[in-house]
Amino acid sequence: MTATGTFAPKPGAAPLGRMIRAQAALETRMLLRNGEQLLLTVIIPSLLLLLFGTVDIVDTGEGKAVDFLAPGVLALAVLSTAFTGQAIATGFERRYGVLKRLGASPLPRWALMTAKTCSVLVTEVLQVTLLTAIAFALGWSPHGNPLAVLLLLLLGTAAFSGLGLLMAGTLRAEATLAAANLVFLLLLVGGGVIVPLEKFPDAAQSVLALLPIAALSDGLRDVLRDGAGMPWADLGVLAAWAVLGLGAAGRFFRWE
Amino acid sequence: MHEEPAVEVHGLVKRYGSKTAVDGLDLTVATGGVTAVLGPNGAGKTTTIETCEGYRRPDAGTVRVLGLDPVADSAALRPRVGVMLQSGGIYAGARAEEMLRHTASLHAHPLDVDALIERLGLGDCGRTTYRRLSGGQQQRLSLAMAVVGRPELVFLDEPTAGLDPQARHATWALVRELRTDGVTVVLTTHYMDEAEQLADDVAIVDGGKVVAQDSPEKLCRGGAENTLRFSGRPGLDLASLLKALPADSAAVEPTPGTYRVNGRVDPQLLATVTAWCAQHGVMPDRITVERHTLEDVFLELTGKELRG
Numbered sequence: 001m002t003a004t005g006t007f008a009p010k011p012g013a014a015p016l017g018r019m020i021r022a023q024a025a026l027e028t029r030m031l032l033r034n035g036e037q038l039l040l041t042v043i044i045p046s047l048l049l050l051l052f053g054t055v056d057i058v059d060t061g062e063g064k065a066v067d068f069l070a071p072g073v074l075a076l077a078v079l080s081t082a083f084t085g086q087a088i089a090t091g092f093e094r095r096y097g098v099l100k101r102l103g104a105s106p107l108p109r110w111a112l113m114t115a116k117t118c119s120v121l122v123t124e125v126l127q128v129t130l131l132t133a134i135a136f137a138l139g140w141s142p143h144g145n146p147l148a149v150l151l152l153l154l155l156g157t158a159a160f161s162g163l164g165l166l167m168a169g170t171l172r173a174e175a176t177l178a179a180a181n182l183v184f185l186l187l188l189v190g191g192g193v194i195v196p197l198e199k200f201p202d203a204a205q206s207v208l209a210l211l212p213i214a215a216l217s218d219g220l221r222d223v224l225r226d227g228a229g230m231p232w233a234d235l236g237v238l239a240a241w242a243v244l245g246l247g248a249a250g251r252f253f254r255w256e
Numbered sequence: 257m258h259e260e261p262a263v264e265v266h267g268l269v270k271r272y273g274s275k276t277a278v279d280g281l282d283l284t285v286a287t288g289g290v291t292a293v294l295g296p297n298g299a300g301k302t303t304t305i306e307t308c309e310g311y312r313r314p315d316a317g318t319v320r321v322l323g324l325d326p327v328a329d330s331a332a333l334r335p336r337v338g339v340m341l342q343s344g345g346i347y348a349g350a351r352a353e354e355m356l357r358h359t360a361s362l363h364a365h366p367l368d369v370d371a372l373i374e375r376l377g378l379g380d381c382g383r384t385t386y387r388r389l390s391g392g393q394q395q396r397l398s399l400a401m402a403v404v405g406r407p408e409l410v411f412l413d414e415p416t417a418g419l420d421p422q423a424r425h426a427t428w429a430l431v432r433e434l435r436t437d438g439v440t441v442v443l444t445t446h447y448m449d450e451a452e453q454l455a456d457d458v459a460i461v462d463g464g465k466v467v468a469q470d471s472p473e474k475l476c477r478g479g480a481e482n483t484l485r486f487s488g489r490p491g492l493d494l495a496s497l498l499k500a501l502p503a504d505s506a507a508v509e510p511t512p513g514t515y516r517v518n519g520r521v522d523p524q525l526l527a528t529v530t531a532w533c534a535q536h537g538v539m540p541d542r543i544t545v546e547r548h549t550l551e552d553v554f555l556e557l558t559g560k561e562l563r564g
Contacts, residue, residue: 104339
């Protein structure tokens with residue numbers, strides 16, 4: 001029997017590259033269309049940079065405020081997209097059966113995760129471009145090795161993605177929403193983003209320095225403000241979080 | 257096309273904690289037809305379908321879909337099978353047309369998206385995000401996503417739940433066309449008329465098992481008694497009618513002048529009744545034979561008490 005109608009079966013998966021590109025483009029559009037996500041990923045980092053860069057509220061130590069702030073806000077941008085935004089979006093996708101339905105499509109699960117990562121990276125490129133432009137307008141003069149900066153941003157993204165996906169894949173969507181925002185706020189204050197870690201008591205400092213956000217902002221600051229070489233210690237902290245987070249997410253993530 | 261069944265389920269058991277959702281279920285779905293899976297809430301319909309879709313691993317028994325294992329051979333199977341979940345499955349912020357185009361882009365030879373949108377009456381809401389679509393539009397979008405990849409087999413879990421009559425008929429027309437074009441369709445439904453209208457084969461599921469499976473006609477004919485009604489002058493002597501009828505029949509006058517005969521209503525019984533009327537000088541007005549509906553059969557098999 002050879003059927004010839006409109007619906008005559010002719011199944012087949014699209015080429016992998018095309019599927020991943022399409023999925024990444026869709027995920028990015030979903031993110032950029034979502035007002036709450038934009039508040040988190042674009043508006044808050046930009047406003048913090050503008051506000052603290054022009055008004056002398058927090059004592060950021062010697063030198064121009066923007067030289068201290070820009071690296072911290074770049075770290076915050078990575079946190080907002082890779083962790084908070086990704087956790088909330090993925091949590092609700094799980095809740096509303098989007099991940100389940102995609103699981104029945106020709107797109108393999110690893111390809112879905114690859115697409116999510118691509119979407120996070122595209123968003124980060126947009127964020128970094130915007131924040132860099134604002135920082136330059138405020139008189140920022142960055143130093144250092146661009147490769148070290150790139151490596152820090154990538155490892156930071158991996159660390160935050162692991163933790164975000166772990167949260168999204170194990171908690172209820174509402175719990176993820178609340179917890180991801182809370183963590184964002186806590187890390188914003190206590191992670192060396194706009195408040196230097198030196199302002200905290202010594203005992204707290206040594207613990208806070210192990211947070212991925214502190215490692216990322218500290219590493220970026222060492223390179224971009226102080227022109228340091230490879231910040232191996234910070235890269236090591238981020239790599240450890242990435243291994244832990246991604247490992248746990250891979251182990252405990254539930255698709256439904 | 258190949259003659260092997262599209263779906264073969266043998267002795268499927270699926271437990272959730274201490275609750276057994278599916279309890280030794282057997283189901284065979286022939287290639288190229290429409291099979292309706294009917295059953296009360298909690299009968300195990302969705303669990304069975306989702307096991308066939310590869311979402312759940314059987315606790316016991318075997319499941320073969322297009323000859324493949326839905327879990328182990330998932331990668332080979334997914335492009336060939338279309339899935340419509342009972343609800344959800346779509347990004348809240350995605351526009352209807354965008355989501356359908358995206359699903360199409362995951363397939364090698366998708367249907368024409370514009371034509372499908374037109375076909376399912378989604379043209380006016382193509383730019384509307386999923387969360388703002390009506391329930392019926394959401395259902396139709398989900399149906400469109402199940403068929404856009406030109407699958408050999410589609411699983412539709414309650415495709416017309418909550419639809420208005422127009423949308424229901426549009427869905428039915430699409431299912432019929434899928435069948436004509438050689439797509440195997442498995443659907444679950446609560447609507448008996450839907451199963452009667454669409455299905456070549458009906459499987460009635462209760463308590464995690466298939467309790468009956470046959471064509472709707474055969475299910476309605478088999479076992480169940482039918483009813484013959486007629487009107488005449490009041491107070492006829494039914495004792496003499498009963499004597500003429502087969503032993504397992506019954507005849508009553510529920511209201512004066514209306515008569516009901518229950519039993520195996522066949523041409524012979526009809527002839528007996530009309531001959532008896534002729535003998536008694538009765539003109540049987542409004543003589544009707546009521547065939548048992550699928551709903552009667554369903555309730556007979558699954559009981560009338562309410563389910564959780």
